[in-house]
Amino acid sequence: MARNSTPSTTLPDTAWLGRGRHLGPEPEQDVRRNLIALKAAGVLDDFLDLDPVEAARSSVLHPRDESADPGPTARRLFEARWRVADDVTVRAHLTTYDPESRRKDGEGVGWVLAAEAQAPWDPRWPSPATMFWPDSERVPWDHATGPGVRLRAANQLPKDDDELRHRLREWTRESWYVHVVVHEAMTPDARGQRPVTAFLPPSVRDRVIEHRATPEQAQIVDFAMKRELKTRMPRGGAVILPTAAQDPAYDAERCTVRNVFLDGSEPVELLARVREFAALPRPLTADAERALTRLRQGWHLLTPEEELAHAQSMVTRYAEALEAMTTSRDLYREAAEAAQAALAESGLGDGLTRLSVPGLPKPDGSPLSALTKAFGRFRDPNK
Known part of the structure; x- marks a missing residue:
């Protein structure tokens, strides 16, 4: 999938990171209800609901550390602990944030989630996102940080050429997600409109964003990708976007699938390439490192x-x-x-x-x- 090149600082193979936006009226209440239900069902060992300022001041394992401070816009902090296969303990930390600009309608409440296990992460394990958020499309927690894009959905590409190129550049700078662009050779029926990411393992599914290009966008998307990413968009195929523009480790041929049949069947080749790409070492950006540090340095929920x-x-x-x-x-x-x-x-x-x-x-x-x-x-x- 990628050539022999590893970033100098990469995400540990025991960690899982995610972030997004909740566009509903009561995000924290949605989290509380889900945590209470999963603990009652025996899925969770335990959880905590904390005020972020007080939590930063009263860290159990470490004295107050600026790196563990969630920042002035933090609204609420949740911790949860559960066990997966062979009694491996997973600890996870979710923080909700006020919008960057309160004047923007529909911006929603941001959230950042960091989880770490006692063993290398298995993609078949439950997604940490659905430990905190309800696993339901009726609760709008799964919106990406970019406008008009949703996790676990098939998102249509912008019609405007300039906006399309801008989005491609933006997505290649976003190492928190894996972006996949699928071209519709012909307008699919209801079964073909279902996102192909639904076939992915749980822990991979909530890290992948699927984009769809309409039949008439074939040339536009191909030109934009060739210009911005030095890769091509095959008709009726799919492309996994790099996590950094002009990344020398990115293997365009390995990240391209020539044929994807959008008839409701499982696209085996594409899913295998996505799983392979998602398993590669991911660069640990500054904001991702802060999220992981908050999990490790600001932990309260002890056994x-x-x-x-x-x-x-x-x-x-x-x-x-x-x-x-x-x-x-x-x-x-x-x-x-x-x-x-x-x-x-x-x-x-x-x-x-x-x-x-x-x-x-x-x-x-x-x-x-x-x-x-x-x-x-x-x-x-x-x-």
Whole structure:
């Protein structure tokens, strides 16, 4: 699928990242209802519903860290823990955000989701998105960050040439999603209009955005892709877009499928190429790294065993800190007493101000130059 080239910083193979927009009136309530239902059904081990500011201040495992701060526009923070095959624990962290501009109608509430497992991620595992959001098309949580694009749907490409080229450039800078463009050789019936991404495994499906080009857009899309991405759009076929423009690791031939039959049947070749592409190392952008850091550094939902281990660790830390303070106090006392003895031996002690030591009386003061000479004896650390 790609040549032997790996980004310098890539997403760990144990992690799953996603983000989008919820266009409904009560996004947090939709999350709460789903979490409560899944916990009651035994799907989730547990979950937490937190205020983001208080959560950042009271991180259980780490002191307050700016990298774990969700930012001033964060609305609510949810944590959930569940187990998958062979008792592998998955921890996930969802944060909802106010729109960037409240003046834009229909912008919705943004969300960012980070999940990490104790083992490399298996695409057959449940999607972390549907652990927080209801797995229903009636709840509009699955809108992508770009306008007019929805996850788990077949999205029509823009009709305008300039807008189409702009969108292609935008999508190739979006490493959070895998973008697939499918050309309709002829207008499909109701079965062919179903998104082909519905056949993908759960953990891959919610990371893929499917775009559709109408029959008459064949030349326009082919020209735009050739110009912007150096790849071609076959009639009645499909193309997986690169995650970065002019990416030398992108294999255009491997990411192109010549024939896709939109008759409701499973497009085996295309799905295999998408799964292969989605499994490649993905660049860890700055915003993706922040999401993963918030999951790791700002975690609160501990198991009983983790709570016990954390309490034992805190006891050990406090004991070590107390011992260090006691040792420091004793060393200071010994050094001060040695200095007092040196002053007394030098015969200058009566004219100098003695060091303040707990439990020792305070003498009269004297010239600083005499104190400097007296301390000259202690310049050698072996003394």
